[in-house]
Amino acid sequence: MKKSIIAITLLAPLSVMAQESINIYGPGGPAPAMKESAEKFQEKFGIPVNLTFGPQNKWQDSAQANADLIFSGSEVMLHKMKKEFALSNSTALYMRPVSILVRKNNPKAITGIDSLLSKDVKIMVVNGAGQDGLWEDVVGRTGKVADINNINNKIAFYANNSAEAAKKWKDDSTIDAWIIWNHWHNNVKDTTDIVPVEAKY
Template sequence: MRIPLLLSALTLAVTPAISDTIEARLGTTEFHDAKITHAPDDGVVRLFGAGGPHTAIAKVAEVWEGKTGNRVVITAGPEHRWTSDAQESADILWGTSQQSMAAFLLTYTSFKLDDAEPIYLRPTVIAVRAGNPKGIRGFDDLLAEGVRIVVTEGAGVYNTSGTGLWEDVAGRLGSLQDLRKFKGNIVSYALGSGASYREFERSNVDAWITWPNWPTVKDDLEMVKLEPHRTVYRDLSVVLSSKADPEAKQFLDFLVSAEAQYIMASEGWER
């Protein structure tokens, strides 16, 4: 037995380590289509990304279109609905967190992760039903018996900024009891923010740890701010194609201007 073991040890010693990095996995996702030619330079600024930021970005785009006469087309929602179009014609992609952007760029190999730039932050909040019938005022109220919570979770199969967010908030003070109580009140794990929002109707939930834009733009939701010591921030990042329309860079510059910051702040985006 000693000789085979020795040979195995020698084999391990001389075998080069296999890289398992994002760079090594570019273009290996189920969405990536090597047959699609990336050609976004068509005179229209086209942005693609997950739902959420698109409502504020659209308000900024409307102002910029009025100033410049250039056209902006924004496509948002679940990635499977727009991935082929984005691989062909995206000037700009946005990501709703760093991990979300990194996951996107495994598919969109014409964009580089090093070029992705964080441009805004937003804090976690609690979304409750309009009128706040449960009287939720902060995190501790979510631990009460009978509170029904929906959380957003990618579960390894869906790209969302909400992945692990509830755990970050619930475990922020290092209390295992907080985490257990919160988890005990979860009645639904939804794949994506849109699905989480729909659970208010489907599962009769009371609360959702999410981002300010959702309760801001939905009339049937109300926002409850989390205590500062519970608040977690994640960013909005953008990345520009090297083949983008020249106007795309101009739009990104406007997106962080003072005028645009005022618009973005109306939906909870901070800079």
């Protein structure tokens, strides 16, 4: 569902039919869905789509010069982008579930947030790139301040963005769990299993 919805935002603006190509920029998280959408757009209309993604500082200057469309990973990220870009309109397309990524075969038998609260584990979170405060929003849903303190004391690494977190996950095998958007499992399938977060969170 997520990918097909993103495709709609590419197909909708008919004014692009007069363009020779479309330049699209955004973060790495939604990039797999955007790549698939761009390929379908090119197949249907024959208009090349130049897709650039990754940390914003890598593409910001180019995007300010020639971007036709910019995508973001969250509303937090989008509003930060508005400080750098004259974005004429924006639309939220889908809700992204939060999940826990664990080591392959789940050696710590983590089954959700409750497991992180009860077990002796090392956790990684992203504090930036659209995930500012994400982990505490999730953990704090039950209204227990003690749970926030519990998880905070188990966080072994705060990444500035998801790409940095992915590198840390690869380099540091002592990290047991990674709280992040569920689709990031697709980027690190060879080293992770995915654990859904309980409904109460």
